[in-house]
Structure formats: structure tokens, C-alpha cells
Amino acid sequence: MLLLKCPSNPGTGKPETTAFRIIRGKDALYSDLVRLSALPGAPMTPTITAFERSPDRGRGLARDMRVRWALEEVRQPYDVRLVSFSEMKGAAHRALHPFGQIPTYEEGELALFESGAIVFHLAQRHAGLLPEDGNARARAIAWMFAALNTVEPPIVELGAARLTERDKPWYEERRPMLEDRVRQRLDDLSSRLGDADWLDHAFSAGDLLMVTVLRRLGASGILGEYPRLSAYIARGEARPAYQRAFEAQLAVFTAASAH
Ligand code: GTB
Numbered sequence: 310m311l312l313l314k315c316p317s318n319p320g321t322g323k324p325e326t327t328a329f330r331i332i333r334g335k336d337a338l339y340s341d342l343v344r345l346s347a348l349p350g351a352p353m354t355p356t357i358t359a360f361e362r363s364p365d366r367g368r369g370l371a372r373d374m375r376v377r378w379a380l381e382e383v384r385q386p387y388d389v390r391l392v393s394f395s396e397m398k399g400a401a402h403r404a405l406h407p408f409g410q411i412p413t414y415e416e417g418e419l420a421l422f423e424s425g426a427i428v429f430h431l432a433q434r435h436a437g438l439l440p441e442d443g444n445a446r447a448r449a450i451a452w453m454f455a456a457l458n459t460v461e462p463p464i465v466e467l468g469a470a471r472l473t474e475r476d477k478p479w480y481e482e483r484r485p486m487l488e489d490r491v492r493q494r495l496d497d498l499s500s501r502l503g504d505a506d507w508l509d510h511a512f513s514a515g516d517l518l519m520v521t522v523l524r525r526l527g528a529s530g531i532l533g534e535y536p537r538l539s540a541y542i543a544r545g546e547a548r549p550a551y552q553r554a555f556e557a558q559l560a561v562f563t564a565a566s567a568h
Contacts, residue, residue, distance in 0.1 A: 354386055355416040357427075358402070359561060361391040367562030368527070369555045372424040373412040375521040377557055379428045379514065381550035383435035391561060425457045428514050438514040445509065452508045452515025460498060461522045463490040468525060491531060499537045506544060520545030 357380075359373035373389075380387045396402055398409040405413040406422040414421040414430070421427050429450070432438035439446045467487040474480045498519075502508060507516045523542050526532050532539050545551055 353417045356388040358411045358413045361393045362565045367559040376412045376427050377554035379431045381553045432514040448509050449513035449515045456518035456522045460494045
């Protein structure tokens, strides 16, 4: 008989989230349990892609960070395939990502791109990132879109200008306009958040995406004007799942810097 079970690992005392096949009935020892992932049709360890050498120098600003964080929140183990800039633009990677970027996500026959779609997929498949209640879930999804569609674009525009237009004659004239576009969003976001911990009661994928989007402002100095948002980011960064994800991406950068 095939039974699905999520037993505690007696070695670590921690809950084991991988599904197992019991091969010797209810008295089977932990060591008698065979990982279902070895069986046809079994859940697979997903693989994501990340920069082989991230230009953010391990600050967790590239978009694999939000996917790693979501995977850690739901305690889904994952593999990482590191790609160079030239590999990203090659045919093999473009088959996964039409725009030749990271992150991607592969799980069995499913291949996904777009960090928001990947986080949403994980939130749908696992408990912990979206509320069970239908209306609360819809509101959390609205915050996911707000993070990526309303708040992130002016932040990316400001960062891109700093990176690519800094030496142009128009940059100093343009910068205040770009910064004010960011401030418009932050003013409203900060008002809505108020003194709450999270955007809509419990922590959700909406907060996860919003925190990763806001973190990109670190170098701008603008966040200093928004103590509530700074505290909100700090709450996100204090989550154990965030810290595991951060350490994992930092370890990649540290190893790459060693050669
Ligand atoms: N909308 C897509 C998503 O959300 O997944 C955007 C994906 C994307 O922009 N990926 C970037 C990429 O692959 C990496 S994250 N760029 C390579 C290319 O387009 O050729 C963006 C990023 C890069 C670097 C920093 N940094 O150095 O601080 C921060 C963020």
C-alpha cells in the first residue's frame, strides 16, 4: 500500500516536509522510508537560476532573492543553476526565459519565468504565503501586483538612470523628477501601512514582494525619509526564511569572488 506521510525526522526532531512512501507498513523505521521524489510522477526538487556573479555583490537585490525567500518561507528545498551573462542570452536559457534573464524556475515539466509568477505559483501550491480566506487572498494578490506593477517601476527607473545616465549632462536635472515619482508611491504606501506590521494583517506574498522591491532603494538614501517603511523592510529581513535566502545568495557571491 502506498501511504503519503510527512513524518518527523527522529535524527533532527524536525518535521520532514518531503512526502515519503512507507515500505514496511505503520511500524517502518524512518530509514525504511523511501523518498517519493525518486518515483515517477513524484514531487520534484525545483531548480531556479541565478547570476553566477551577481552585479549586486551579494546584497540580495537580484530577483532570484524573492524566489529564494518564497521557497524558504514554504520550506521547499530547491536547487540553483548559476548562469553567466553569456549563458543567459544563449538558446538553451532563452528556451526557459524568452528575455534571457534570471530567475527561472523548473519543476518537473513546468518551466516558469518572471519572479512574480514564480512566487505566485509557490504561494498557490504551498500554505503560508497567501491567506485561506478568499477575500483576504484576493487582497494579498492585489498587493503582489501593486509591488511589481505600481511601486517597482519608478524604483527601477531611478536605479537604471543612476547606473546608465550618471555621466550624461541631463542626469542631475532628471534625477529629482525620478526621485519624486518614487516618493509619490512611498508616501501612499507608508500612509496605508500606518503602524501595522504587514500590508493586510498577516504576512503574505504581497509583503514578500513589496519588501524586496523597496530594498532596491537602499543606495538612494530615500528610505531614510520613511521610518515606517524602513521598519517594515527590517521586519521582512528579520524573518528566518529571509535570512536563509540571503545567506544562500551571499554564499554564491562569496564563492565566486574567491576565484
Ligand atoms: N520582470 C522580470 C522578473 O521579475 O523576473 C525581470 C527579471 C530581471 O530583470 N532579471 C535581471 C536580469 O536577468 C536580474 S534581476 N538581468 C540581465 C539582463 O537583463 O540581461 C535585476 C537586477 C540586477 C542587478 C541588480 N543589482 O546589481 O543591484 C539588481 C537587480
